[in-house]
Amino acid sequence: DIVMTQSPDSLSVSLGERATINCKSSQSILYSSNNKNYLAWYQQKPGQPPNLLIYWASTRQSGVPDRFSGSGSGTDFTLTISSLQAEDVAIYYCQHYYGTPPWTFGQGTKVEIK
Amino acid sequence: EVQLVESGGGLVQPGGSLRVSCAASGFNFSSYKMTWVRQAPGKGLEWVSYISSSADTIYYADSVKGRFTVSRDNAKNSLYLQMHSLTAEDTAVYYCARDKGLRAYSGSSCFDYWGQGTQVTVSS
Numbered sequence: 001d002i003v004m005t006q007s008p009d010s011l012s013v014s015l016g017e018r019a020t021i022n023c024k025s026s027q028s029i030l031y032s033s034n035n036k037n038y039l040a041w042y043q044q045k046p047g048q049p050p051n052l053l054i055y056w057a058s059t060r061q062s063g064v065p066d067r068f069s070g071s072g073s074g075t076d077f078t079l080t081i082s083s084l085q086a087e088d089v090a091i092y093y094c095q096h097y098y099g100t101p102p103w104t105f106g107q108g109t110k111v112e113i114k
Numbered sequence: 115e116v117q118l119v120e121s122g123g124g125l126v127q128p129g130g131s132l133r134v135s136c137a138a139s140g141f142n143f144s145s146y147k148m149t150w151v152r153q154a155p156g157k158g159l160e161w162v163s164y165i166s167s168s169a170d171t172i173y174y175a176d177s178v179k180g181r182f183t184v185s186r187d188n189a190k191n192s193l194y195l196q197m198h199s200l201t202a203e204d205t206a207v208y209y210c211a212r213d214k215g216l217r218a219y220s221g222s223s224c225f226d227y228w229g230q231g232t233q234v235t236v237s238s
Contacts, residue, residue: 101175
């Protein structure tokens with residue numbers, strides 16, 4: 001099974017500052033035939049279901065503000081919030097969808113306002 | 115508007131059974147792969163089960179294999195998860211989620227719509 005490990009577990013960022021979350025997979029999730037990384041990012045606010053932010057590691061889902069961006073390839077990925085807003089307080093999860101199941105999630109990273 | 119509405123959760127005793135359902139609307143349900151994801155209290159997300167659009171391919175997490183059965187009724191736009199031999203470790207909010215359809219053939223991709231979830235509590 002592919003293990004997804006996020007870092008840090010939590011971070012505090014001032015309003016308007018950059019927030020960076022890392023996600024590492026235990027094996028490459030880059031599919032060579034199409035050069036796509038099978039990785040998604042989700043945001044989950046308290047009491048709500050997760051919301052898809054990013055897929056293919058760097059493609060923003062429709063309606064997601066452009067302050068959210070994804071990068072990385074192979075085994076190392078990053079979600080960046082370029083200018084943290086109050087409404088971005090949430091837990092963020094990465095998830096791989098490479099190969100066969102289980103299609104696992106990272107343990108989550110809690111983002112708070114400093 | 116895409117909507118997924120789970121139901122059927124509740125309190126069940128250890129060793130008991132429960133069936134949760136997910137009613138879909140606002141999209142062509144029969145064309146989409148679907149997934150169940152659960153979240154234990156205060157914990158992260160756990161992928162549970164996948165079913166292809168025609169139900170010809172089904173997968174389970176090892177933690178539920180042999181105890182849970184996923185099914186769908188495309189005529190009723192509904193997804194189901196039958197759960198048996200429940201233990202305290204199955205206590206969670208169960209979400210149904212629509213697959214975004216990034217993979218043309220077999221297998222899951224990511225999930226672009228989620229229901230609000232249904233709470234399943236296993237306790238005596």
